Amino acid sequence: MSALPDVIVIGAGVIGLSAAVALQAEGRRVLVLDREGPAAGASAGNAGAFAFTDILPLASPGILRKAPKWLLDPIGPLSVPPTYALRIAPWMFRFWRACAPRRVAQSTAAQTALMDLSKGGLEPFLERTGTLPMLRKDGNLQVYEGEAEFRSSLPGWLSRARRGIDFHHMDAREMAEIQPGIAPRFTHGTFTPGWYSIADPKLYTLTLAKRFVTDGGLIERAEVTALRPVENGVEVIAGSTRRAGHVVLAAGAFSHRIARTLGERIPLETERGYNTTLPASAFDLRTQITFGGHGFVITRLSSGIRVGGAVELGGLDLPPNFERSRAMLRKAKAFLPGLDPQGGSEWMGFRPSLPDSLPVLGTARETPRVVYAFGHGHLGLTQSVGTARLVAGLVAGRSAVIDLSPFSPRRF
Structure with missing residues (x-):
């Protein structure tokens, strides 16, 4: 790219x-x-799902009923390390x-x-990028x-039914x-046939x-430390200084630190997700299984059987606690007695999450030439195609195809 870029992402x-x-x-x-380069973060280790039926926010009365019990278990579905509890208190209040x-x-x-926009655009996007063969529709x-x-669980399913989502109780x-x-x-159980997945999220990315x-x-590869609006553009500070007409900030769990250099105080927190990927022969898995009461899923990928999920609200700097992934694996063995738990590889990654479970999609207060696209929580892969369309529209100055006010960077 010899000329200056129009957009820096x-x-x-x-x-x-x-x-x-x-x-x-x-x-x-x-x-x-x-x-770090492509697919180095949560895009490498997620469950690989296009969870278009997952429209209910994590922030809900149901989670409030479960949270006290979960928080008492340091390796349960939801935990806050004691050393991080004070720092996360303002976020928890907003939650x-x-x-x-x-x-x-x-x-x-x-x-x-956002789900409907993403689902409607998914297969055309995969077709254009040569990735359609990676799509699975196993439910x-x-x-x-x-x-x-x-x-x-029935009130949640009733809410989905009102929005035309297909499911079957069993x-x-x-x-x-x-x-x-x-x-x-x-x-x-409840089976949702409209739940798609990708063969392997890292390979896809x-x-x-x-x-x-x-x-x-x-x-x-460059670590961006600041953004600076200039006439007809934005300067990006990353060791050296680069310049473009527009900047799209999509740095996941690190995005709020960069946005802060523009004076924005966006309450993004980090859900630290854990998983273990077992060999493909570990279990005859035919559909993704969600153990909602225990906060984890089991997914069949081309790279193996992935057991992962749960939420540890612990920020970016604490060391991983892989006892969490081992606890999920022990439960998976109990829940699927034929599962072979040997030979797996452990992973921990950062899911960027806002208190209301919605991402930030919009322009910076200081300049419309900076577009924010982060905070998707568990739904980054799911909402990636719809987000991409909205970002392209914001950069071009077009009217958004959905109402963006619920996703405003300034809603907090």
């Missing part, structure tokens, strides 16, 4: 690279900067406020709009331990037809990077 995860590809398709010269029924309804409507099976847990016999080998403690470079884009 900060972040080479699935959000940043999807946006870069979308901008490039509109004829823009695009440079991508990332502190609590977002659990009010009116706020949940607003977040659900906004999440649904998802949510399982419940007993009648009480199943009944408590008993143990029907579940076994879809996925044999589930322990009898799980008596009920790396393929996007390769396609972007083949089409004339440039990716450089």
